[in-house]
Amino acid sequence: MFSLLDAGVQNPVTLVCAGAGWGKTMLVSTWARTRTAPVAWLSLDKHDNDPQRFWGYVLAALDAAGIVPPNHALAELRSVPTDERERGRLLSSGFGQLSNKTVLVLDDFHEIDDPRVLQEMNDLLRRPPTPLRLVLISRQLPALAVQRLRAEGQVAEIRADDLMFTDEEAAALAHGHGLELAAAEVGQLLERTEGWAAGLQLGAGFLADGNGGRSIADLAGDIRSIDDYLTNEVLANWPANERRFLLQTSICERLCAGLANAITARHDGQRTLEQLEHSNDFVVRLGAKPLWFRYHHLMRDALRHRLSLEDPAAVAELHRRAARWYAANNSVLEALDHSLAAQDWPYVGQLVATQGAPLILSPQQDAFLKILQRVPPDQSSSTPELIFCSVVLLFQAGNYEAIPARIARAREMLGQRGDTATRRPTELMLLTPEMLAERAVGNMRAVIAVSTQLLDLLAADASADGLVATQQRAVALNHRGLALLWTGRPEAAARDLRAAASAARTADLELTEMNATGHLALLQIFCGSADEAAQLATGVRTLAERRGWRYSLQTVAAHFAQALVELERHDLDAAQEALRQGTHAHHGNPEAAQRLVALGIEARLAVTRREPTRARLFLDEARRERSPRLHAPTLDRWMSLIEAEVDLASGGSEQPHRADITLAPDATLDFAHRVARARFAFAAHDLRRAEELLRYSPTTLTQTVATVEAGVLGAIVADARGHAMQAVDQLRDTVALAAREGIRRPFFTMADSRLDAIMQRLRLLGGETPFLDQIISEVRAGTGVSADMAIAQGLSEREIEVLRYLPTMLSAAEIAGLLGVSVNTVKAHLRAIYRKLGAARRSEAVAIARQRGIL
Template identity: 55%
Template sequence: MSTDAGTSDRVAPAVLLPLVEAKTSRPQTVRAGVARQRLHDLLDAAIGKPVTLVCAGAGWGKTTVVSGWAQRHHAPVAWLSVDRHDNDPQVFWAYLLAALRVAGVVPAGNPLADLGAVPADPRERGRLFAAGLARLAAGTVLVIDDVQEIDDADVLRELTDLLRHPPALRLLLIGRSEPPLRLHRLRAAGQLAEIRAEQLAFGHDEAAEIVGRHGLSLSAEEMTTLVDRTEGWAAGLQLAAGFLAAHDGARTITEFAGNVRGVDDYLTEEVLADRTRRQRRFLLQTSICENVCAGLADAITQRTDGQRILEELEHDNDFVVRLGAKPLWFRYHQLLRDVLGHRLRVETPGVVPDLHRRAARWHAANNSVLEALAHAVSARDWAFVGRLVVTQAAPLIVSAHRAALVKILRGVPAEQLTTTPELMFCAALLLFHAGDYDGIPARLYAVRELSHDRPDSVREPVEIMSRTLQLAADRARGDMPALLAGASLLLDLLGGAKAVPVSAIAQNRAIALGNRGLALLWLGRTEEAERELWAGSSAARVAGVELTEINASGHLALLKVMSGSVHEAATLATSAVDLAEQRGWRYALQTVPAYFALALVRLERHDLDGARQAVQDGLRGHHSDPEAAQHLIGLGVQARLAAARGNLGAARKLCDEARVARTARMRMPAVDDWLARIEAAVDLAAGADPGGADPLLLARAAYLKGDFRQAQRLLAEVGTAEQDTVGRVEAGILAALLADVRGQSVQAADLLADAVSVAAGEGIRRPFLIMDDPRLDALLHRMRLLAPLVADFVGELRPSRARHPVESLSERETEVLRYLATMLTAAEIAADLGVSVNTVKAHMRAVYRKLGASRRTEAVTLAQDRGLL
């Protein structure tokens, strides 16, 4: 029968028979292939929908996975592999019919069973196949492989018509790109299942199996590198394993890249060969970027079609990946980018610096300063590198991006770092990173001298940034007078600047105010420090420099908690930490003060686990960039935490470490005083005489020794001078105890009630817990009964203690117990009883043991509590 459409309306299947077997046979999976049960499970679930799309670029293992699944599938699977020669409706439907017949799914009586040739008339063909497909056995699957090869409008229209009323047949489409079949309707109706590169990508275990089949054994770290480099791409993993095996382990996985011959050849033939000339040039030029958007692409290529081409490339294969739901930013597969970069350098090496220069300027104009710097270094545009650092990048040296900035600056040749004031400033930044604070002043002086006769547009930014860097150096080494003077000078310079953008002036002013506040804080000028830190925080918020805002708020929180204002400190510190976490800066240096303030707040509230976590967070942020004041504050906070946990040895070691860490250059009297108080408190907790001159601490020490008169005298020195919240609570507790010692029970109750009221409002618990005194237990117990409004809080301060059964006291021990309630000494008691002092002391020890007391006052209180006195 003739195949001339003009003489016949039918095409005989016989003319297609030589290719039928090849096109309708399911590809055989490799015997040693990797079993991918998770993907088979995905296909089992997907095939419940009318259409399943398996879509990914070349080499992702689409056909292999579906073929392996089809081999095990319980229902019949017909297979059709199409190519570009099938873009004729009669040919396409003839092969499709052949695939169904080969699979044995067309039963007798079906309209397709005895069909000799495919009708040429579209309406007749559509009616016939619709009727025949509708009568296939339920669950029958038809796989169409390489569906992206079909671009004939008539074939696509007829397939689309068929999908409008899906038959019992399940259609499984495999392609490198999504076919134009109006699948969006099925997707919206929930009738489309999709498996893409994300699901097809090999995980660690699957990749290890591929590597193992090549006789290789890689470490866990090497496997991670391999999977990351290939992004789980099946062909890439096979090529990498072959590369390593071919060199008998002499090559490492880090040497495997897109410019390795096998990868280059594969991607060139399978991915780049089908690209148009414009697309290929676009890919080559934009491959200099890790991520690319339309604006950046247009700047690099000097065209205006970047958005269209990026979307075309992303649609056509999974080696161009959209970042996010919207088509704004894209990236190229790492190995493809390697290939493109290699081709670019080979084919047009002269244009590469210009491409990087264009990218650098686009990023600089769009506030992507690190990307701008990286491209400027790649372009070897050293002057532009210097200008970028001075005008935009310098503040990053004290940010979470410090390491990235330093890495880029180290790409500038050493001989270039003396050629312009801006590049000399870059050298000073590297000195700062290295901790060479002594070398910075001379370098910055040279920077200012070299820029002295330059235009204001050059001189002013250089001078302002050099002063700002000097602040960072003074702050790092703990020279607070120098920091205060430098911040004041910088504020004066900013006030007279004419050639610096308003935004830069606002940002540097916020930095200067924050540093003035910090210097005043550690110099002990608390009221001035509070004003400056509030001003710095507000200025930073307005200028949009959030790290500076976080740092100022954190220091305000430290100021508040060190002054006893626990609730306000908690609010400030939590706000700063929350903002840092929202921005992804959880462990930035600027968050450290807020974490240490939170730790101190939690210590006052006796949340020891919370305090430990805050300390750990603060130390993690501070570890990579030590700053003198914060280092000492961190040691002090750790010492207080250790003491609160009862580990006084560790607390003492931390105090000693802080003392050793202090140098003559550190001028921070407020930090010194704070650490001295911590040392004294640790000494007191260990039973030693506390050093220092803190009258409240000395009063507590005198009380614990039983020297109540001295304690009363020292407490009177505190008087109204101790105005902070924690201090009022501590003084109130001690005053209540001393009143109780004097027998003034009503006054004791009133004093303790005042202390509890203040503490409850702030959540302060520590002062009550460090006084392990039965007298305080008894006072709190009575308060819990008489003051229901604070009963729960009081219960948290002194949970009910388990009472051990009291061993019976002998008659003489009972007599000695009565004397213990007096102020008589052991010798006076012995004289009164007519026995030796040693006998009295032996009875006293027996009384203490039987009552579970450790000292005289505790024994009396416990005896009163148990009705023995």
């Protein structure tokens, strides 16, 4: 800190400016004692507001420091001239003849307000005498014209920010009071006192006097010692109108001009706040522009204490004024906080009903719920609006069964009101928790009914065009969209979810927008494009990560959609991680539908990892946990598909009847279920039935996952029926679609030697792509199709190629044509293969190759 003063006195003027108790005088006096050159010191008070007296004391201070010898020009000032011109001439010439860099400290310069003294100081500083170095200690910026010197870099300033105690200094001060504080406690003490020296001194004394029974959390501005200091040293020095302004506005944590004017019923809030911030360090500007301000923590405590003592009856009214200003400026949480402080219970309910309900689905949800918990139980049934508050808390607690009765009671009370204008907002708001509760238990028919009712009421209300109405519309559209998704109306669901995302964006409801977009991603992966699902889910998850909302309930759908996308991409580790994140987020407020999605993903992961027994455990758990009120046909059909996959993985060829038990009748089969039925038919060697089931194209949203699965199975069926080129052509189109969408899972779930052979033929016929090569390599690694095994049997690379065609219906001539060699060459390779495998004919060679893991 001394280095700041050492550097400062290289300039003509050094201002040490901070409020009372910041240690200004202590700092400068300690620094002065360390200097070898003398320092002249003058402590000023209000009686020094006279030019003759002021300059006489200045000369006395210089004399006392031994700076002015008897014959010095300044000696003529010992009898200070009454003539201003003569006095000015002597000052200018006298200070100019001082020894090099003479330091003159004027302490408590804020006491000087005489215009004549200030003018003569300004005259002196207009052309500062080269040897003179002024150090001005003041509680506020002095009324001196130092702008030119400041612009020229000739003024050094040491302010409260420079005087704040450091961690080490605070710890040392506490130690001096017999306190041994941990580093975290020192940090808390500094945060509470904001590094204010007097506050630290008084606070440490308070803690020490408590003999260990007091904590830093108890340290406040209304403690007797701190309150007395601030009242006597700070508040007492302010004019009555400023003091009243401070007392009244102390009810707020931060202030702007409009809020201050609303509270004080004055019109000078901006000027007063700027003057207070300029004149002391207990009013702090928030930001570069003078828009928002706050009071020092301990000062605000002291002010509120003074207000409660001097004008307790006014406190509630001041809070009411603040509440209404915040409400008018769409700051609902602050408005509610002040309404609660005023114990204005009806207005609390009114605020929640007209402005606060969307906060349930916002990042401010936790703060909103804590505010609602402050409503006394005996008030929670006094108005329909306060009943709504209690319903919100019931929803958060998961007590869905108690909600209908509370809503019915609120509607009964509303029916007794004659004023439609005051009744309508609450009628609309009551639909939101009803919708949320039905969503939580999975009653999607009820969700559609309630959300449609809310949308109809909003559409019929000509006045419903403000922010709250837009927020309500976004929430209602989101709920209806997701309910339409789960009830099997994907086109209508997509329309509502897109509209919900757009409305939420307009209303600045990011979490609702993320939820709608996440359900759009689920819709796409269930019955649309895997690639688009990935883009939508990634967008939501990236935004959630940036905002710190990774585990928000509103991100669950996006996490689960991402898990399903990764499953189709056959990146099982990534799918497991996305599922973990979604499950973590879901625990905050579980929904019946999303619980089924989570268990379905777990089951699908298990069956994809070839663990059908484990997959059945998840399916059994889903049946046990299913909510009795759940109505979600889309989920039911999806779970039946997973069960079919498990049956196939467990040996579907032996259970063809399971297809009829698990899947819907033919007349209601969607495309994905037709593909599943076709897989059962193929497993039962009913190739004609499998082909019939696959002879179908989706007519709704593009079902890329099912289309790829159908394409892979169709190629296998065509090959099994002897249509080798048809199989290759079908697989070529399928691989192109799969590569575009990143879909890989069907190639693994239906992997066998026939599919491997078709992929090899496709590659040999010019269909080679990085995607196909990677699929072939990974499928072989996972299913035992191994060139290494073949080489171990003594087969050459060309013989391995021929061997892969043997399970097909292709003739030797056709194989020769595909490989681009003569038929005799193929026959020679066949003889070598039979000999090396010990087979007599083609079918026997295939069986041996499969037995040995070559095919």
